[in-house]
Amino acid sequence: MSKLTCPYCYGTFAEKQMRFRCGGLRAPDGKVCPQKPDPVRAKLGDNRVVPPVVEANGKRLSAVCKGCGNIATIQICPHCHSQLPVHYGKIDNRMVAMIGAKFSGKSVYMTVLLHELIHRVGRRFDAAVIGADERTRREFGSEERTLYSEGVLPVTTRTAAADKGREPFVFKFSLGERRRFRSTLRHTVLSFFDTAGEDLESEQGVAQNVRYLGSANGIIVLLDPLTIPGLVETLGLDPSVLPTERQREAAKADSPINILTRVTEVLQKVPGVGPNRMIDTPVAIAFSKVDALWDALPEPSPLRQPAPATAYFDDNNSLAVHAYVQALLHDWEGGQIDQFLAKHYRTYRYFGVSALGAVPPALEPGQLRQKVAKSGIQPHRVEDPFLWLLSRLKVIETGKD
Structure with missing residues (x-):
């Protein structure tokens, strides 16, 4: 299967290797993921506080965040953690x-x-x-x-x-x-x-x-x-x-x-x-x-x-x-x-x-x-x-x- 190339860091990866980022919303039971700088992004000079990374199969369009239980739909590059364009693998x-x-x-x-x-x-x-x-x-x-x-x-x-x-x-x-x-x-x-x-x-x-x-x-x-x-x-x-x-x-x-x-x-x-x-x-x-x-x-x-x-x-x-x-x-x-x-x-x-x-x-x-x-x-x-x-x-x- 052909590899994808991140449009931000130009690193290559398989579609399933894409990760997700939690949306940071409060779940129905009141749980909410804490936000802090992403260490990967911080090395690139981006110190913004963000929700955590969700490990899942990037071929799917969403994943369940283990921290808060919400559905995560924001796909990110596995290398630089930049947010990828919608449906990037498709x-x-x-x-x-x-x-x-x-x-x-x-x-x-x-x-x-x-x-x-x-x-x-x-x-x-x-x-x-x-x-x-x-x-x-x-x-x-x-x-x-x-x-x-x-x-x-x-x-x-x-x-x-x-x-x-x-x-x-x-x-x-x-x-x-x-x-x-x-x-x-x-x-x-x-x-x-x-x-x-x-x-x-x-x-x-x-x-x-x-x-x-x-x-x-x-x-x-x-x-x-x-x-x-x-x-x-x-x-x-x-x-x-x-x-x-x-x-x-x-x-x-x-x-x-x-x-x-x-x-x-x-x-x-x-x-x-x-x-x-x-x-x-x-x-x-x-x-x-x-x-x-x-x-x-x-x-x-x-x-x-x-x-x-x-x-x-x-x-x-x-x-x-x-x-x-x-x-x-x-x-x-x-x-x-x-x-x-x-x-x-x-x-x-x-x-x-x-x-x-x-x-x-x-x-x-x-x-x-x-x-x-x-x-x-x-x-x-x-x-x-x-x-x-x-x-x-x-x-x-x-x-x-």
């Missing part, structure tokens, strides 16, 4: 890992991507996208308000060592499915884990990320095209869009080829892969901040065209973008990135995205956080890498116009 679950260089805009990109999935892409595919747990809904809602209502950019993603309790955002993607006599809903649990590029610079960081990247069904690697050697000279870009001195220093260690090398080395440590086998996990290579390149690209360029509005993933349109970026890479840095990917991955694709649609203005004296441009947030094709992964995973349909 629905599809997909893990999407995201990684990128420092200053590539990962945090902004993830917030805008999820906002677009919830508000616009959901309508496009007649799908409902909601946070699968209270923490995701609360924390994502806070980041969304900060960016969209206050116009303030989020802080840089902290490393795993600095943020021991960091957990992924988990969403439920629900699609309508018409059958012969009735309509049904097909649910897919989506887990987004945002890994800081610095997490792959040390042996400890690599060890922490093998589980996350190795368990992922798809990976989005976000790269800053402005850090690619040869690009600035080739396109003759306006200096105002170029990286700052601090960002250029960070890019020396976090260049696109270095990031890809580290990700690949992590995936080669996954059991069953090894150095002589190509990696099967589909990888979306998303170049961020393409709005900084628009003035240097011809108007018909696929990178400047809006995403299709079809209720399926348009593969031909995506392939046109892929081929265009591939040609640019050969012009910019001799094709080193493309040759590396072709030798290590069975399936990869290039994308050009812009989370904000315009370069944020420089920090003013005394200003601690950057703000979005006065034109507001105008995302460009941020959903493309994610939709490509969903199409590869058979969650949404693929079409070729």
Whole structure:
């Protein structure tokens, strides 16, 4: 029987190994379970007082709490004791890992991507996208308000060592499915884990990320095209869009080829892969901040065209973008990135995205956080890498116009 993967800690387990948490209600005879911090959760930085864990067969939808006699229906992961989405063992679950260089805009990109999935892409595919747990809904809602209502950019993603309790955002993607006599809903649990590029610079960081990247069904690697050697000279870009001195220093260690090398080395440590086998996990290579390149690209360029509005993933349109970026890479840095990917991955694709649609203005004296441009947030094709992964995973349909 296939194993389940926890969307929070990425540990694997059999369905019967799922545990339950008592609801903490008073039983008819007056008994009530005492609440205290869960030692497993406390190690992850979560010291909230909660009812006790109930040991039972996770294949069942409920269990009887031995402490109070009440029925427990809250299923939890046997490893990290996180509350699992309802009916977790009965629905599809997909893990999407995201990684990128420092200053590539990962945090902004993830917030805008999820906002677009919830508000616009959901309508496009007649799908409902909601946070699968209270923490995701609360924390994502806070980041969304900060960016969209206050116009303030989020802080840089902290490393795993600095943020021991960091957990992924988990969403439920629900699609309508018409059958012969009735309509049904097909649910897919989506887990987004945002890994800081610095997490792959040390042996400890690599060890922490093998589980996350190795368990992922798809990976989005976000790269800053402005850090690619040869690009600035080739396109003759306006200096105002170029990286700052601090960002250029960070890019020396976090260049696109270095990031890809580290990700690949992590995936080669996954059991069953090894150095002589190509990696099967589909990888979306998303170049961020393409709005900084628009003035240097011809108007018909696929990178400047809006995403299709079809209720399926348009593969031909995506392939046109892929081929265009591939040609640019050969012009910019001799094709080193493309040759590396072709030798290590069975399936990869290039994308050009812009989370904000315009370069944020420089920090003013005394200003601690950057703000979005006065034109507001105008995302460009941020959903493309994610939709490509969903199409590869058979969650949404693929079409070729």
